[in-house]
Amino acid sequence: xxxxxxxxxxxxxxxxxxxxxxxxxxxxxxxxxxxxxxxxxxxxxxxxxxxxxxxxxxxxxxxxxxxxxxxxxxxxxxxxxxxxxxxxxxxxxxxxxxxxxxxxxxxxxxxxxxxxxxxxxxxxxxxxxxxxxxxxxxxxxxxxxxxxxxxxxxxxxxxxxxxxxxxxxxxxxxxxxxxxxxxxxxxxxxxxxxxxxxxxxxxxxxxxxxxxxxxxxxxxxxxxxxxxxxxxxxxxxxxxxxxxxxxxxxxxxxxxx
Amino acid sequence: xxxxxxxxxxxxxxxxxxxxxxxxxxxxxxxxxxxxxxxxxxxxxxxxxxxxxxxxxxxxxxxxxxxxxxxxxxxxxxxxxxxxxxxxxxxxxxxxxxxxxxxxxxxxxxxxxxxxxxxxxxxxxxxxxxxxxxxxxxxxxxxxxxxxxxxxxxxxxxxxxxxxxxxxxxxxxxxxxxxxxxxxxxxxxxxxxxxxxxxxxxxxxxxxxxxxxxxxxxxxxxxxxxxxxxxxxxxxxxxxxxxxxxxxxxxxxxxxxxxxxxxxxxxxxxxxxxxxxxxxxxxxxxxxxxxxx
Numbered sequence: 001x002x003x004x005x006x007x008x009x010x011x012x013x014x015x016x017x018x019x020x021x022x023x024x025x026x027x028x029x030x031x032x033x034x035x036x037x038x039x040x041x042x043x044x045x046x047x048x049x050x051x052x053x054x055x056x057x058x059x060x061x062x063x064x065x066x067x068x069x070x071x072x073x074x075x076x077x078x079x080x081x082x083x084x085x086x087x088x089x090x091x092x093x094x095x096x097x098x099x100x101x102x103x104x105x106x107x108x109x110x111x112x113x114x115x116x117x118x119x120x121x122x123x124x125x126x127x128x129x130x131x132x133x134x135x136x137x138x139x140x141x142x143x144x145x146x147x148x149x150x151x152x153x154x155x156x157x158x159x160x161x162x163x164x165x166x167x168x169x170x171x172x173x174x175x176x177x178x179x180x181x182x183x184x185x186x187x188x189x190x191x192x193x194x195x196x197x198x199x200x201x202x203x204x205x206x207x208x209x210x211x212x213x214x215x216x217x218x219x220x221x222x223x224x225x226x227x228x229x230x231x232x233x234x235x236x237x238x239x240x241x242x243x244x245x246x247x248x249x250x251x252x253x254x255x256x257x
Numbered sequence: 258x259x260x261x262x263x264x265x266x267x268x269x270x271x272x273x274x275x276x277x278x279x280x281x282x283x284x285x286x287x288x289x290x291x292x293x294x295x296x297x298x299x300x301x302x303x304x305x306x307x308x309x310x311x312x313x314x315x316x317x318x319x320x321x322x323x324x325x326x327x328x329x330x331x332x333x334x335x336x337x338x339x340x341x342x343x344x345x346x347x348x349x350x351x352x353x354x355x356x357x358x359x360x361x362x363x364x365x366x367x368x369x370x371x372x373x374x375x376x377x378x379x380x381x382x383x384x385x386x387x388x389x390x391x392x393x394x395x396x397x398x399x400x401x402x403x404x405x406x407x408x409x410x411x412x413x414x415x416x417x418x419x420x421x422x423x424x425x426x427x428x429x430x431x432x433x434x435x436x437x438x439x440x441x442x443x444x445x446x447x448x449x450x451x452x453x454x455x456x457x458x459x460x461x462x463x464x465x466x467x468x469x470x471x472x473x474x475x476x477x478x479x480x481x482x483x484x485x486x487x488x489x490x491x492x493x494x495x496x497x498x499x500x501x502x503x504x505x506x507x508x509x510x511x512x513x514x515x516x517x518x519x520x521x522x523x524x525x526x527x528x529x530x531x532x533x534x535x536x537x538x539x540x541x542x543x544x545x546x547x548x549x550x
Contacts, residue, residue: 053436055432055435075435075436076435076438076439076440078436079435079436079437079438080438084436084437085436087432087433087436091430091432091433091436092429092430092433093425093426093429093430093433094429094430095425095429095544096422096425096426096429100422103422104422104423104426104434104437104439105437107419107422107423107437107438107439108437108438110419114414114418114419114420117417117418117419118410118413118414118417118418119413120417124417167437168436168437171437171438
């Protein structure tokens, strides 16, 4: 994949009260690719995602996004820059409907002021219609139309995961961060979710960074795989390269001495 | 029959005065899941500031504007010094913080304006007048109208604008709210400022009725049963809860009073709230928590 990288991590280190979560990690993600972060539990995958998304400021290193470098990015700033994400333990607004959840993803696209919205004047009408239409597009895209008015908290787990993806997509992100989008799903649901992720990349041109444990799914889905073990990067390349990397094999299967 | 209606309507109107206070709680509870004990202190602070400015010769709207400004500054200070450092803490921590806050605000009001009781005249007579053969208080009607307007404005603001949806999002999941670009600080600042404004309106009406004094901050306690009945998360619920409390306590006083002794008004709302807790813990309009197990 050619072109300028959309995301570039430079020597990122992060520790929690002396416990090193991530040590000196660097890699780049090209525009339009699907990049998978894999590694055993506790390898630092989620921490890394949280650094990219601005939840944790790294102790050292820089995050480059879309040509700008950040020492420390606020979550809000990350959203403004076009980084959207889902969470390992679904973080939806459980008391709201599916449609409202997806609509919250349009938060930053709203142009009219609260005064216009309160009195339904000026840009409010066209603005609301536009946000609504975009949300409907996402709902169609993810085929969750029949649950549009259901309260999210009442839906089964697999569907909630899809709604969460929908909320992230509604913001028309440049970079989509997915933290275990297929955790706890059966193979049918996994295939379906993989399909949505591929469609997102192909049809919307969104760059995706995802964390996933199912190696079969990862190898089939990704253009690029980064392997972490104990907070260090042990592999970085195409699925085929990574599969042949002895260090990766060691991390996953253990070495014989 | 006429007497019954008079008591009922008088009770309903008085109940809206409770609703006014309860709305302030609902706003903050909706945005952070915290029962803001300091709401009563904010009502007192607003009323005391307003009346003190008035007594120093500041015209009505000037005093109103300055008081509103001071409530905004208070909201800003609370967000900066209390809420921001306590982000992501459990609600009980925040509740304790508002408990402390309520004493700080009361102390601040006392330091600034002194501790004496002030009379407040809003220029609306409390003389009863007759409508269709019923005696009604002009002041109560005015208060009811104000409450109605306030609810209309708030429901427009919170149902029609993205402020409203941000508010619910923040209350539901702060991390997720951050990830879609909602600024927590901004939402909190807005909510506390609006709660301050509601406190100002409640302070003026209650101050005019009871005099501006420190017991004003105790109307927190009367708002509690209103919230339990109406639900902590619904502005409409605060209104309905207020109406139920107002009407039932007055009717109980008048009709049960002669049978079981007077003073029912003071405890009846709490008994009613207790009954509601048994039957409908989330209140009439409160959001019931959805748990999948």
